[in-house]
Amino acid sequence: MEDSEQVLEILAEAKIIAQRYYALTKKPLGITGEVAEYEAARILGITLTPARQNGYDATELVNGIVRTLQIKGRCLPNGCTSGQQLGSIRQDKEWDAVIMVLLDSTFNAVEIWQAERADVLAALAVPGSKGRNERGALGVAKFKSIGQLRWSSPA
Numbered sequence: 001m002e003d004s005e006q007v008l009e010i011l012a013e014a015k016i017i018a019q020r021y022y023a024l025t026k027k028p029l030g031i032t033g034e035v036a037e038y039e040a041a042r043i044l045g046i047t048l049t050p051a052r053q054n055g056y057d058a059t060e061l062v063n064g065i066v067r068t069l070q071i072k073g074r075c076l077p078n079g080c081t082s083g084q085q086l087g088s089i090r091q092d093k094e095w096d097a098v099i100m101v102l103l104d105s106t107f108n109a110v111e112i113w114q115a116e117r118a119d120v121l122a123a124l125a126v127p128g129s130k131g132r133n134e135r136g137a138l139g140v141a142k143f144k145s146i147g148q149l150r151w152s153s154p155a
Contacts, residue, residue: 011038015107022105028075033087036073036101039109043151044099055093067096069114074140077105086143089120089136099150100143108153115147122146 011034018029037057041048046058046069056068072086089098098120100113115123123146124136 008038008042011035019106022077026077028077028105031107032073032075032103033071035103035107036109037071039073039103040069040071040099040101040112043109043112046099055090056095058099068094070095070098071101072098073101073103075103075105075107076110076140084140085137086140087137089124089138091121091124091136098143098147100140100147102140109151110153111149112151113144113147114150115143119146 011031014029014031015035018031018035021027021029037048040046041058044060046060048058049056055070057071058069060067060069070089072089074084074086076084086100095117097114097116100115101109102111102113104110120138123138123142
């Protein structure tokens with residue numbers, strides 16, 4: 001069995017455990033980032049980088065040019081988006097765009113959004129929010145307003 005197939009198999013098992021954990025605690029298990037990365041790779045066909053790559057999580061070939069992507073995931077039980085924030089976006093590193101993977105309470109992707117670097121940096125620079133300005137954290141709704149929907153789960 002190929003390494004990527006083994007990883008997907010392990011993630012499938014982890015998703016089941018995460019579902020059980022959420023049912024008991026109403027809190028997501030700390031695997032959202034890993035699941036988001038593999039869902040993005042599986043659905044969009046992007047290439048994940050090795051762990052601890054400096055500044056980005058994946059690459060994508062677009063018109064013969066390699067683009068670098070940060071991937072952020074958020075588990076949104078029952079479609080709740082009000083006030084939800086993404087993890088810190090590394091502004092000081094090199095990357096071309098940020099991918100946001102929204103997961104349901106069963107850790108299945110429901111939407112994947114993309115925002116370009118210039119738009120993300122401009123949104124992070126708007127004065128007023130300590131979380132946004134100091135930690136580089138954008139809200140899900142704000143990310144949607146500056147990004148484009150790349151994929152949506154069939155109803």
